[in-house]
Amino acid sequence: MESGPLEESFGKIKRREFVKAAIQTAALPVFLDLPDPDSAYLKQSHINNPSRNMSPEKSVIGHYGSWANSLLPKTPPLSFRNEKHTDLKKWQAEALAKTKELIAAPERIKTPTVTVEKKYIFDGLEIEELSWDLGYGRPTKAVFMKPQGASKPLPAVLGLHDHAGMKYFGLRKIVKTSEDQHPILKEHQESDYGGKPWANELAKLGYAVLVHDTFAFGSRRVHFDDVEGLNWGYVDTTGKHDQEPEKTENINTYNAWSSEHEHVMSKSLFCAGTTWPGVFLSEDQVALDILSSRKDVDPERIGCGGLSGGGLRTVYLGGLDPRIKCAVCVGFMTTWTDLILNRSFNHTWMTYTPLLPQFLDFPEILGLRVPLPTLVQNNNQDQLYTLPEMKKADEVLKEVYKKAKAPEKYAAKFYDGPHKFDLEMQKNAFEWFGKWLS
Template structure:
């Protein structure tokens, strides 16, 4: 009887197997192309999904600055396993170079490898200095962290030279800040530099698939570029793992940036009333979330990383998970995060040709942040600067940011 059932089911499958599959494929393609809406959200045939979501629930509501919004943002980030103080701090070594006094320090955040960081300040300057956390970018470049924006010792690998030339006008941004009178801290964060995943901790199949996508050499020949390719794909797995634990990547990074801030506060050569943060691209996201969640930060600069979520969705922005903590869109827009501590001083630098965002999304963010600051009665505490060109933090923008920090912290 069982054999009869199998034969019967097999007879039903024959017409399907004999179906002219090439004609069927053509009809699918024709149907898909005919149904793509003329404009929308970067979701192709699913552009109408956004309309359904907006009809069913509130997304990107206007979240006014203040303690309740700050707490809501911190709850979304949902990660603070300890007291946010660095553990087992060690001063590794000190040296001087090109008018900058440098110190390498390390600490534990309570899990994973030790965090390594560099402290830079002008040579021969004593007393308490205004301090800035210089937050390295994402850039799809995880082999290094702090080295992308600071010079310490040794020659730079060619890949870092190219990275700086493309995005930073060839400058070591952190050293440039130190020469202007600031104490600057640059630390590696989760997934980068001293905090990166060792290659042997990444699933072999993911490595094989990542290298195949790039047509890279065999695993035995993996170098910096190949590691970066693998690490970008690995970030998706890390975010999945975070969500299984009820947390998110953005929350881990914001926590580690707060730990670094508390290290700065603990230093006797830091004026704890004048601590700021600055970051380009993914570092700009870090800067926005750090300002929102850390009262010790008194001013922040967000560079080439500002748009409304609406603008990001319309642009098809496919950036880092750092920018998209689960649940944020139900309580606020990304622009509201940056403005959540208004009227604390905030600088946002936009590039009109930034390939990550639409011009409308950047302008909408600028207007939204301006509205928040107007509502606090201190509109001038926010400064939005628009520059020509692509995704970058070039020399002109860096000089403008330094000038702004000097004004905010009353440095001559």
């Protein structure tokens, strides 16, 4: 592919390092003037020091930070922590209604016709490659897995793939269906998942697991050739990328381009009267419809979970759909304050529902599911959040579950290390699923 300003901007850091940074931080905006990672600025700033407590005068939006943060209500009116809410069901109905109104999810279609593309055995699992049409965009591809020989209805988990700055891939980031695995995926699973495709590992424990590509990822991604009206100069739109679609160079270029395109997509979604979380919710609920309708699945024992972007999707799906009986949110928990003052710059547009912070703090979106079981897994050195605000989010959820008289249904764990879902975390997550779904 031809190079241009974006390619030249990689001169200060190697392409591999750039992609790795994108993977680890779910880096979404592609900054065209990337600072040297060894610069004094990065070493001294809050960007590489997530535990630093910033003074009220300094923030990622300068002196406007403390003012913007002051616009948040101290205790949001639809927070269950608000003393005016004493009836759990009454509060839940009101809070869910407002959240659904603001998230503005497109009306989802009735359960679509599912096509079984392939069926085979791999890694001790019965695997089905599926597809379905949502009526917009290209068909959704998905993978369903269960232990070989399983005949009775199984507990099930909807596996939600991450963002990782890699929209070229979707479900393939957390599954493995053959020994022929792309090097980018192998590296991603090594760095973020302890070298394991966690969806496979969970299925081996006796679960039915469905993983699908979601909006703008994998089979649902935006293709160069479908875009009109943009002339950014650094993207080859002649179609050459489709001739060798799995070539690492082409994938990296696409991921960088799609990161910039995320700004365009989010603005267009707002203009259409919806939100990115709303589109996610709609598509994830269709997948949930499909999973729960299978004869080999027990619809009363379904959970969901995922890392990073998958954790974000868990917040919204787990918070707003009571069919999710057990939720595991990994590496995506903080407060709106953290995003206002410290961390909005390295988060995806997919995070935000305009106006919702006036009614609920971010962890309280997931808290809408109380008293259903919920596990939140955090990394102490996660560069996407500050540790004090992660701990504050934990206290918020503890208070919600305590007030609902269900403290045993909530747990949060903190692990040393950066943004990840490693083997120790997977073990704890699988135990949580086992406790509530078995």
